[in-house]
Amino acid sequence: MTGHEYAFILLALIGTVAALRVVTARNVVHAALYLVVTLASVGGAYLLLAAEFVAWVQILIYVGAIVILFLFGLMLTKAPIGREALDNQRRGAAIVVALAILAGLIFLIQDAFSWDGSKIEPRTGGAAAVGESIFSRYVLPFEAVSFLLLGALIGAIVLSRRDDLT
Amino acid sequence: MIRLPIVLFFSAALFSIGVYGVLARRNGVLVLMSIELMLNAVNINLVAFSQALGSLAGQVFALFVIAVAAAEVGIGLAIVILIYRNRETINIDEVNLLKW
CATH class of the missing domain: 1.20.120.1200 (NADH-ubiquinone/plastoquinone oxidoreductase chain 6, subunit NuoJ)
Known part of the structure; x- marks a missing residue:
């Protein structure tokens, strides 16, 4: 530890x-x-x-x-x-479902990763490295996210506008 | 150095708490908050694997998930406010017009 x-x-x-x-x-x-x-x-x-x-x-x-x-x-x-x-x-059923999901995830994680085998070394995660990665390899997903945000913006305005103000 | 399973257990705990919140809450805004908990659990996994595997792809996609979550909250709250304006309630178990 x-x-x-x-x-x-x-x-x-x-x-x-x-x-x-x-x-x-x-x-x-x-x-x-x-x-x-x-x-x-x-x-x-x-x-x-x-x-x-x-x-x-x-x-x-x-x-x-x-x-x-x-x-x-x-x-x-x-x-x-x-x-x-x-x-x-349905609070009881929700507790059962959540505990079942938690137990399943813990079982899978313990099964897949040995306790001492995989360690996270501190590596670079600064703005320069991430920005370079976004704008070199992931330009297309970045543009898609931009369009998604634009769509969400327009959608939120359209949804929350009152009709009698048109 | 942090052992990977510890991070994954934290993420699993947040995810199941989010599942409980989505299933047990009836206030629309609180359901959206629980969804945010689940998205955060996913992001923790993405960042943890990104650092464990030495690839930045996970962190980039964590950023994309954050952007999508922001869009989702914007639209979700617009819908909740619209429902409140029309029905005077945001209890999602009373919004069953499409159910039967």
Whole structure:
């Protein structure tokens, strides 16, 4: 166990507990704020994995933009408080399905990767290397994502426009 | 140095928590938040394998997944707000017009 690993396990625990609070919180705004904790700890995990650029993009876009969008969404809709208002009746079945998926994934991971065989060496993940990779090998997917964002922008405007204002 | 299975276990935990949230929540915005948890789990896997295999492709595609997630949240929240405007509720189990 190295210091890196302890730091990662700590971040992972914080992120997992906050994620559990996201799906169990009784107040929607608290759920959004716990989501911030989860996303930030995932960003910290990226930093520990030496993926610097992805980490800052995670902080900028997820914590900075997406959570703000969620908070606006909560503000514009009625936000009831309480477990009955936020959860449906199938909570037991949902727990069973989630635990089954978790058990299956853990079994597969333990089966596929030996505990000491595969280690993550800190490699380059800075903006220069990632940018060069995007604009040399992955130009076409990059353009596709640009068009997707444009389409999403236009779609969101069309969907949320009131018809009587045309 | 971080052992790869630790990272993958974190990702698996986040993914199953997201699955639970999608199945158990009835508020539309909270369902979208749970979907974000699952997308984050996928991104952790992409970055971890990218660093373990020494290829930048995983990180590039993690960035693409983040962009797609942003687009998805934008459209999803627009739809949720539209449903709220029409039906005065965003409980997704009451939106069953197409069900029967």
